[in-house]
Amino acid sequence: MKILVCISNVPDTTTRVRFVDNNKKLDTNGIQWVINPWDELSLTRALELKDDPANGIQTVAVAHVGLVSAEPTIRKALAIGADEAFRVNAEPGDAYFVAAQLAEVVKANPFDIIFCGIESSDYNNSAVGGMLAEFLGIPSVSSVSSINIMEGKPVLTREVDGGRETVAVPVPFVAIVQKGIAKEPRIASMRGIMTARTKPIKVLEPVSIEPLTSVQEFELPPARKKCTFVDPENPKQLIELLQNEAKVL
Amino acid sequence: MAVLVYTENWDGSFKKLSFELVSYGANLANMLGKPLVVLSIGNVASAELEKLGNYGARRILSLADPALQVFDSQAYTEAIAQVATREKAEVVVLSNNNLGKAVAPRLSVKLKAGLGAGISKLPLSTSPFVVYKRAFSGNAFAHVEIKTPVRILTLAQNSFGLVENPGTPSIETISVSIDSALVKTSVSEVQKQTGKLLLTDAEIVVSGGRGMKSPDNWGPLVELADLLGGATACSRPVSDEGWRPHEEHTGQTGKIIAPNLYIAVGISGATQHLAGVSSSKVIVAINTDKDAPIFEAAQYGIVGDAMKVLPKLVEAVKEIKHK
Ligand SMILES: Cc1cc2nc3c(=O)[nH]c(=O)nc-3n(C[C@H](O)[C@H](O)[C@H](O)COP(=O)(O)OP(=O)(O)OC[C@H]3O[C@@H](n4cnc5c(N)ncnc54)[C@H](O)[C@@H]3O)c2cc1C
Numbered sequence: 001m002k003i004l005v006c007i008s009n010v011p012d013t014t015t016r017v018r019f020v021d022n023n024k025k026l027d028t029n030g031i032q033w034v035i036n037p038w039d040e041l042s043l044t045r046a047l048e049l050k051d052d053p054a055n056g057i058q059t060v061a062v063a064h065v066g067l068v069s070a071e072p073t074i075r076k077a078l079a080i081g082a083d084e085a086f087r088v089n090a091e092p093g094d095a096y097f098v099a100a101q102l103a104e105v106v107k108a109n110p111f112d113i114i115f116c117g118i119e120s121s122d123y124n125n126s127a128v129g130g131m132l133a134e135f136l137g138i139p140s141v142s143s144v145s146s147i148n149i150m151e152g153k154p155v156l157t158r159e160v161d162g163g164r165e166t167v168a169v170p171v172p173f174v175a176i177v178q179k180g181i182a183k184e185p186r187i188a189s190m191r192g193i194m195t196a197r198t199k200p201i202k203v204l205e206p207v208s209i210e211p212l213t214s215v216q217e218f219e220l221p222p223a224r225k226k227c228t229f230v231d232p233e234n235p236k237q238l239i240e241l242l243q244n245e246a247k248v249l
Numbered sequence: 250m251a252v253l254v255y256t257e258n259w260d261g262s263f264k265k266l267s268f269e270l271v272s273y274g275a276n277l278a279n280m281l282g283k284p285l286v287v288l289s290i291g292n293v294a295s296a297e298l299e300k301l302g303n304y305g306a307r308r309i310l311s312l313a314d315p316a317l318q319v320f321d322s323q324a325y326t327e328a329i330a331q332v333a334t335r336e337k338a339e340v341v342v343l344s345n346n347n348l349g350k351a352v353a354p355r356l357s358v359k360l361k362a363g364l365g366a367g368i369s370k371l372p373l374s375t376s377p378f379v380v381y382k383r384a385f386s387g388n389a390f391a392h393v394e395i396k397t398p399v400r401i402l403t404l405a406q407n408s409f410g411l412v413e414n415p416g417t418p419s420i421e422t423i424s425v426s427i428d429s430a431l432v433k434t435s436v437s438e439v440q441k442q443t444g445k446l447l448l449t450d451a452e453i454v455v456s457g458g459r460g461m462k463s464p465d466n467w468g469p470l471v472e473l474a475d476l477l478g479g480a481t482a483c484s485r486p487v488s489d490e491g492w493r494p495h496e497e498h499t500g501q502t503g504k505i506i507a508p509n510l511y512i513a514v515g516i517s518g519a520t521q522h523l524a525g526v527s528s529s530k531v532i533v534a535i536n537t538d539k540d541a542p543i544f545e546a547a548q549y550g551i552v553g554d555a556m557k558v559l560p561k562l563v564e565a566v567k568e569i570k571h572k
Contacts, residue, residue, distance in 0.1 A: 013501060014520045017385045037502055095364065096357065118350065121386050121501065121524075125366040126345070126403075130322065130354030139433040140322050142351030145495075155437075160320065161346050161447055162259055166438035173433075176351070179502050180495060212363035216379060216392040221527065227534070227544045232553030236565040238533065241549055243569070246531045248453070248510040249477065 001149075001171065002059045003046045004111040006102055006128065007077055008036035008092075008120040009070040023217040026122075035073055037185070038117025040080075042175075044182040045147060046115060047081045055149040059083050063105050065090060065098045071201065079188035079196035088204050093211035095123070099131030100209040106136060112171035113154060118143060118178040129176035139173040145180030252278040253338035254306075255288045255329055257348050262297055265411070265450045266344050268304045272412040273371075273404050274342050275305025280371055286310060286336050287418075290317050290328065298420050305414035309421070310336075316427040320348065321434040324427055326355040331425045333360060338399065345403035346449065353403045363395035369408035369507075369528070386501050386524035406449045407507040408528065446480045448497065453479030454508045456499060456526075457487060460515020460536060460555055464492035469559035470514060476566045482506070484516050500525035515555045518543025535559070 011017065012032040020027045035043070043062065050057040062077045063086040064070055074085045086109070088101040106114065116129030133140035143159040156167050156175060188196070230238045242249045254274035256267040271287055278285035287306040289298060292313050301309060310332060316324050329352065333341050341356060343349035345367045357364040365380035373379045377394050380402065384391040448454065455474040457467060467481075474481045481497060488498035499506055501524035511529035515536060516522060523546055526532065534547035535558050544550045551558055 011385070013386070013524075015385075015388075016520075017388050019389070095354070099354075099358070122384065123391070124383055124386060125354075125364065126350040127354040127357070127364055127366055130351060131358045131364075133322070134326065134355040134358035140351065140355065141434065142322060143347045159347055161257075161348070161449070162445075163439060163441040165436050165440070167434050167436050169433045169435075179498060183489070212357070212361070212397050213365070213393050213395050215384075216394050218384060218389045218391050220389055221387070224546055225548055227547045227550045229550050229552065232551050232558055233561075235551060235558055235562040236568070238549055238551060238562065239565045239569055242510065242531070242533070246510075246548065248531050 001057050001112040002061070002110070003049070003057055003113045003115065004106065005039060005043045005046050005060065005062045005077070005082065005115045006132070007039040007043070007062050007064050007073065008117065008122070009033050009064065009066055009073040010036045010120055010122045013037060013121055019218045023219060024215070026218070033070070033073055035077060036117050036120050038119065038177055040185040041182045042115035042117060042177050043077055043080060043082060044186040045177070047186060048182065049147070049149060056152065061085065061111070063102055064088070065092045065101045067091060074201055075196050076188065078199045079192040080186050081192060084199060085201040086204060087201055088206050090206035094213045095125045095127035095131060096213070097209050097211040099128045099135055101206050102128070102132050103135035104207050105204065106132070110172065114172065114174045116174060116176050118176050129174050133174040139169040140176060141167060141169055141173060142176040144175045144177045147175060147181065250283050251286045251336045251338050252281065252283055252340045252342065253286050253288060253333050253336055254342045255290070256301070257344065257346070258289060258291055258293050258297070261291070261293050263300060264447060266346065266406050267301070268411050269406070269409055270342060270344055270404055271301050271304040271306050273409045275414055276412060277340060277342065277371055281340070281375055283339065284308065286338070288312065288329065288332055290325070295420055299418060302418040303413055303415045304411060305416070306418045307416055309418045310423045311420055312423050312425060314425060314427060316429050316432050319432065319434055319436050321432045322351045322355055324432045325352050326359055327427050327431060328425045330356055330359045332423070333399070340400050340402060342402045342404060345405050349403045353401050357401045360399050360401070361397060362399035362401050363397040365393055365395055365400060365402045367405045368402055369405045383528070387527040388520070388524070405505070405507065405528070407452070442496065448480045448482055448504055449506055451480035451506070452508050453477045453510045454482050454506060455479055455512045455514065456482035456484070456516060457493070457514045458484040458516030459486050461487070461492070466556060467493070469563050472563050473512070473559060473566065476563065476570065479508070479510070484522050513543050513547070514559065516543055517541050518546055
């Protein structure tokens with residue numbers, strides 16, 4: 001079996017974002033770019049599955065839609081342990097555009113299990129995985145919190161509102177993963193970093209697709225009111241404030 | 250032309266998020282000057298369906314199909330797409346919950362309809378169609394133009410609220426044609442969290458972090474949540490350690506919630522934690538460290554030891570309840 005992990009290149013999760021160009025663009029000055037946390041966990045789980053020969057995973061590849069500036073993030077994925085990478089050389093227009101490009105990658109290079117994160121921490125659309133599956137006309141399992149291979153077949157746990165289910169679907173399919181899929185992201189070893197330099201990144205040119213949406217502008221959340229402190233010896237005052245001032249009780 | 254809202258049910262009953270979706274749909278339909286059509290899938294009694302009428306539903310389509318008994322994202326997409334096409338829906342609204350996140354993107358491709366995910370308000374304008382949504386995990390909001398004549402929206406939970414608009418809806422039983430071969434998902438085990446309030450639906454949430462020190466200290470926190478009719482939550486390290494169940498983990502990598510009141514106890518307020526709770530209307534923080542970043546997000550704070558403050562809060566709430 002072959003696994004593809006789709007990765008998004010996002011600002012580090014502690015970044016205080018700022019915007020430029022009349023709030024139309026992210027100010028990329030000083031931003032540290034990382035693999036989207038979900039994608040890092042997907043990659044970790046894919047590699048864990050490959051570590052056990054009984055699972056019969058031959059390859060773990062990663063795919064990214066983005067410009068050459070994202071290559072350090074792709075190299076990082078290779079250093080963590082991915083065998084090869086695909087990069088579609090285009091500005092990621094919107095989720096629809098990205099999913100359409102990834103679909104072309106998969107059509108030309110078939111995979112059995114395709115991992116996508118449940119969301120990208122920048123645009124929070126929760127969209128690429130489902131869109132990719134629909135473009136390919138294959139099943140998708142969403143909110144996946146565990147995946148194992150049992151007797152050669154993938155078995156997944158998915159979260160549903162108010163519970164969880166154990167499910168199976170035939171390959172190929174898209175697994176849209178969330179918390180639980182792997183505990184801690186795997187980190188690159190020294191050897192991994194060395195070998196990543198020689199691993200292939202296949203650069204593909206995009207197909208012509210019009211995005212369906214565009215960001216007009218960003219805004220920062222409204223400033224929070226200053227905190228009112230309550231005497232720890234008199235928490236009753238807090239309850240009164242919540243009742244009479246904030247009116248939430 | 251219409252606004253189509255799909256609302257999920259749990260064993261035949263609706264939850265708050267269903268009523269919120271219908272409230273949103275009714276207001277959006279009004280804004281566009283188009284009728285609202287509400288779709289329900291599964292066996293739901295008419296008395297339950299009629300409850301949607303309290304929030305502005307006047308026409309409800311009820312669909313029960315054997316192919317839709319198990320949740321399969323392809324089959325659900327097919328069913329909702331058929332109804333959307335038949336009703337000439339120009340906007341399809343789903344919840345931004347697990348099911349909505351599974352179906353909406355597929356629907357977007359199937360109908361070639363732009364997706365606005367996790368929106369929290371009515372559109373900022375309808376021509377062009379611009380929606381308001383969270384971005385950068387709550388550190389910003391984006392105005393997103395959807396350029397297609399049909400649009401798919403998913404509504405963030407607890408963002409719009411319930412808007413009563415009572416009336417008696419008509420209920421039509423409808424069918425779709427789904428090839429059972431399309432259903433590829435087989436479910437072998439179901440674990441249900443029965444009777445409990447969904448964390449994402451809760452209006453009051455009491456949440457604990459590493460400052461709770463041990464899994465044995467949660468008694469007063471749970472009691473406070475119960476007394477307030479709220480749900481309990483926790484920070485990531487707490488669920489990673491197994492002190493509390495994973496369903497309670499809030500934040501960037503956990504659940505994203507927007508209750509009216511969020512009480513953070515022994516939580517430092519890391520950006521990744523705030524990413525999941527910053528849309529709460531009021532945040533209260535209890536922390537021994539007066540410089541903890543959580544106080545920057547909080548409207549009310551107590552600098553103090555949770556072990557001492559929580560029991561006093563419980564007493565204070567009991568006293569007020571007695572009155
Ligand atoms: C990619 C990524 C994703 C992440 N996602 C999430 C996420 O989804 N959710 C999340 O929560 N975290 C997430 N984190 C982790 C996050 O960075 C913080 O480490 C975490 O939120 C800290 O949890 P905490 O506040 O419970 O613990 P701590 O940071 O250890 O804070 C404990 C607090 O308790 C206070 N305290 C100690 N004793 C007491 C007492 N007796 N009474 C009252 N207060 C006391 C301390 O002053 C301190 O402020 C993520 C991190 C990364 C890198």
